[in-house]
Amino acid sequence: NAGVMQNPRHLVRRRGQEARLRCSPMKGHSHVYWYRQLPEEGLKFMVYLQKENIIDESGMPKERFSAEFPKEGPSILRIQQVVRGDSAAYFCASSTDPNTEAFFGQGTRLTVV
Amino acid sequence: GDSVTQMEGPVTLSEEAFLTINCTYTATGYPSLFWYVQYPGEGLQLLLKATKADDKGSNKGFEATYRKETTSFHLEKGSVQVSDSAVYFCALFSGNTPLVFGKGTRLSVIA
Numbered sequence: 001n002a003g004v005m006q007n008p009r010h011l012v013r014r015r016g017q018e019a020r021l022r023c024s025p026m027k028g029h030s031h032v033y034w035y036r037q038l039p040e041e042g043l044k045f046m047v048y049l050q051k052e053n054i055i056d057e058s059g060m061p062k063e064r065f066s067a068e069f070p071k072e073g074p075s076i077l078r079i080q081q082v083v084r085g086d087s088a089a090y091f092c093a094s095s096t097d098p099n100t101e102a103f104f105g106q107g108t109r110l111t112v113v
Numbered sequence: 114g115d116s117v118t119q120m121e122g123p124v125t126l127s128e129e130a131f132l133t134i135n136c137t138y139t140a141t142g143y144p145s146l147f148w149y150v151q152y153p154g155e156g157l158q159l160l161l162k163a164t165k166a167d168d169k170g171s172n173k174g175f176e177a178t179y180r181k182e183t184t185s186f187h188l189e190k191g192s193v194q195v196s197d198s199a200v201y202f203c204a205l206f207s208g209n210t211p212l213v214f215g216k217g218t219r220l221s222v223i224a
Binding site for chain 1: 149154155156157158159162202206208210211212213214215216217
């Protein structure tokens with residue numbers, strides 16, 4: 001049973017470009033969470049999705065950021081018109097339900113130049 | 114809202130030294146408490162957890178006891194190894210929001 005798969009592991013974008021981060025949850029997991037980790041900081045919750053639904057997006061910036069988890073395929077975190085302050089590690093986690101252990105992927109490290 | 118506070122790092126210890134990383138929390142209700150570990154360049158791995166007061170979580174020589182009276186979940190290990198060098202995150206889940214993390218404590222163990 002493969003773990004949570006995130007790709008790419010590293011992503012470099014110029015200011016103003018779009019960044020797409022992908023997350024394939026563990027088999028059988030229908031709950032996905034995205035977190036952002038700034039350098040020397042903890043993990044900040046961004047969004048919680050269940051298949052085709054956004055359950056909690058209280059941690060998402062109001063502009064430029066969006067997330068989806070379609071019926072088929074991976075969850076996508078999309079950042080439009082990236083700025084240098086978006087440079088961070090973005091982690092995805094998945095679980096079978098919100099009351100059970102969440103398993104984390106290895107993260108995508110986004111660098112905006 | 115729910116929050117987790119853990120001791121600032123970095124913590125530098127010699128091999129075989131005793132480790133304590135303090136963690137306190139604020140939450141409504143009765144949260145579950147977790148310690149995650151992040152090795153360099155990797156994602157987070159669950160190290161141990163406790164789901165109710167007085168529970169002790171343990172794994173790989175690490176232990177933490179859920180203390181409701183002091184709202185704490187301190188991480189301890191009797192004898193650290195170089196391979197324990199990592200960042201350790203305390204977290205809670207209260208059933209209302211996804212995992213809430215502390216800022217992390219970087220541990221460096223030197224031979």
